Amino acid sequence: MSAAVTKAADPVLLALTQNRLDHISQQMGHVMVRTARSPIFSQAHDFTCFIAGPDGRVTAQADGIPIHSGGGGFAARAILRDFEGDIADGDVFLLNDPWAAGGNHLPDWVIARPVFVEGRLVSLVCNRAHQSDIGGGAAGTYNPEATEVWQEGVRLPVLKLIEAGKVRRDLWKLLLLNTRTPDLLEGDLGAMLGSTRIGAEQVARLVTELGVARALGCFDGILAHAAGRMGAALAEVPDGVYEGEERSDNDCFELRDIWVRVRVTIAGGRATVDFTGTDPQIRGFKNSTVANTHSAVYTAFASFFDPAIPRNEGTFSVIDIVAPEGSLVNAREGAATTMDTVFVAHEIIHAVWKALNQAAPDRAAAGWAKNIFGVTSGREPGAEGADGRPYVFYHGLAAAGAGAVEGRDGFNQIGHLCTLGGLTISNAETYERLYPVHFNRQELRCDGGGAGQWRGGTGAHYDVEIKTPALYSFRGEGLRYRTGFGVKGGGWGAAGEMHVQEGDGAPAPAPKFGLKRLGAGRLTADSPGGGGWGDPMSRPVDTVWRDWRDGLVSTEAARTRYGVILTGDPDDPEATLAVAVDQIATAALRKR
Structure with a gap:
């Protein structure tokens, strides 16, 4: 431990500093929600604000979604690497590429604003947000027919969006030209910039109050404390090797089992998570990048152990990850990856949970169901039959059920497992005002949740009319096979079902993945249920x-x-x- 850390290691000061940094990241999130133009942000909160130190390690990630922030350090360190010696007060960076810039997948754009105090770089304040549309082969960022990254949207290395306080108008125009919804993107980028400006001002104020040396010592102390807490939690688990696996039943183009396999070795307060034996990368867009795989593993560990353990990059410094190149969990450059933050992240988290369930059965968690909601895109009705503005509508109200844990039933409806509830389910009334849709039904499902002493989440009945011709981008991973596993005698949650109907035609089963262009019609679904915990006869x-x-x-x-x-x-x-x-x-x- 450095002298600066030792000097700053007053536990009260460290706790206050951590809480203040967490509060700053949450305030950034409030600014984003209140100013963003896209409902994916203002309603669903599909973004995350986090704060990194001057070395690129994430010190605070209290806002948003863990799959975004867990690997945030990869993006922060890419900025420091690519612009070493060329980072100035007033610069703002933009990036998304998984290989060139430490991104998760292309839709997640990172705005990062460096913070200087007394002429010294002290922090990078970041907002990672899933954009409504970034070009590519299908509207809405998800192209289920993609077989390579170039079919998924625009790739952004680390770029200076603002240089010395001045927006690069050429780059700004380039970004707007590569989206189907430039009005949304322009407003959302403005909201991201505003949120990071607020965060940067408050971080600078904190560092000024503490003094630069003491503040940076606190940042190091916060990370060291978190590492100690997670190390202590791992030390309470019996040393050993624990294995888990999880499958998908498709590669986006055909039905075939795809496996994520993991071996978790716990020894001396550290964990090694080894994915050797995982299947090779696939043609479809469910391949994971390195940053995303780290985020998914961190999400699994953070959700399994004591919630009082701090959540920053120090927490996960006691976890080593082995991800063979060319596998599902470390796809080579050029692979299709857009779905990776949801699937294969879901499979990674489940596989790790299954291993940890063996290591610490008293903390066993049942499986969450794999969600089935996709995207519908079209044009709003215009005046006198003319086409109106493009729209992109996410069917988030068809969300699935979560798994149960000891003492609590699974959430009946919730966002993807990788979000741990950070993705908000919007109101039907709001969506009816914003989009040409009408909801006939959105209610909790009967018998959807896995039976148990603590019942799995039920999923939902979902019935919506789409009033315009539209392109449907299907992402139905949880369709037609059970995905929410039970533990300790609990039962599996029900599989999902989905049908589409064009005009007055007969309903037809929806594909798991794919694109389908339909006239005005209807989509109905029974979203899948989560797994149960414990003997149902004890309920x-x-x-x-x-x-x-x-x-x-x-x-x-x-x-x-x-x-x-x-x-x-x-x-x-x-x-x-x-x-x-x-x-x-x-x-x-x-x-x-």
Whole structure:
């Protein structure tokens, strides 16, 4: 530990500094939500603000989505590498490329603003945000027919978007020319710039108050403290080698099993996560980049252990990752990768969880269902039949259910596993005002969640009319196979289903992945359910009755899965617990 760190290692000061940095990142997020133009930001919060030190290590990532910030250090260090000796006060950087710039995937653009105090670089304040559209072969950033990165959108190395306080208008115009929704992109970039400006001002104020040397010592101390906390958590787990694996049933073009395999070795308060044995990279766009794989592994560890452990790059410095080049978890340059932050990140997290479930079974977590929602893009109705502005509509309200843990049912509907709830499900009424759509139904699913002492999340029934001809980009990973695994005797969540209907035609099953151009029509879905935790026969009878009254568990499932005999109609206000439950028959069934 350096003298500066030792001098700054007052635990109260470190805690206050960490909390203040976290608060700054959250304030940046508030600015972004209130000023961004795209609903993907203002409604869904598909962005993350984080703060790195002058060496590019992330010290605060309290805002947003862990898959964005876990690998944020790769982007920060790419800036320091590519512009060594050429970073000045008033510069702002932009990047997205996974190989040239430490990006996760092309839609996630990073705006990074260096912070100088007393002429010294003290921080990089960053906002990584998933853009509504960045060109490529399909509107909405996701091209499920892509087989190489050049079909997915514009690639950005580390660039100076603002140089010495002046916007590079040539680059700005280039960016707007490479999107189908330039009005949204221009407003969203402005919001990203504004959020980082607010963050930079507050970081500079903090460093000035502490003094540069003391502040940088605190940054190092924060990272060292986090490493110690995670190391202590790992030391409580028996040393050993634990294995896990997770599959996808498709490569985006055909049905075939694709496997992520991991060996987690825990020894002496450190962990080695080795993906040797994972399948080779595939043609489709579900290949992971190095930064994304690190983010997914960090998400798995952060969500498995004590939530009081700080979340910064120091936390994960005790975790070594082996990701063979050319595999699903370390695709070679040029591979299609746009889906990687969701799938194959989901498979990585599940595989690591399964290994950790063996290492620390008292903390075992059930599997989250793989989401099925895609993107619809078209043009708004214009005046007198003319085409209006382009729109890109994300079907986020078809989100799936999460897995249960001890003491809590799985969330009935939630964003992707890689977001851990950071991706917000928007209101149907808001979307109906913003897009040419009408929602017929959006309600929680019956019998979707895996049975257990703690039930898996149910998923949802989803029914929406699309009022214009549109291009559908399907991303139905969780369709037609079960993905939310149960633990400790808990059951699997239900598989997802989705159908599309053009005009007055008959509904047809939606493809898992692909593009389909349809006229005005309708999309319906049953999103998949999360896994259950523990023996379903241990679930309290009154809780099963409550789920039955709420329409989440059917009379038949109450009997066959939970051993609870219910009579009458759950919609009958007289169907109280005392009246509806046959206590004698239930007790007899549960004894078997």
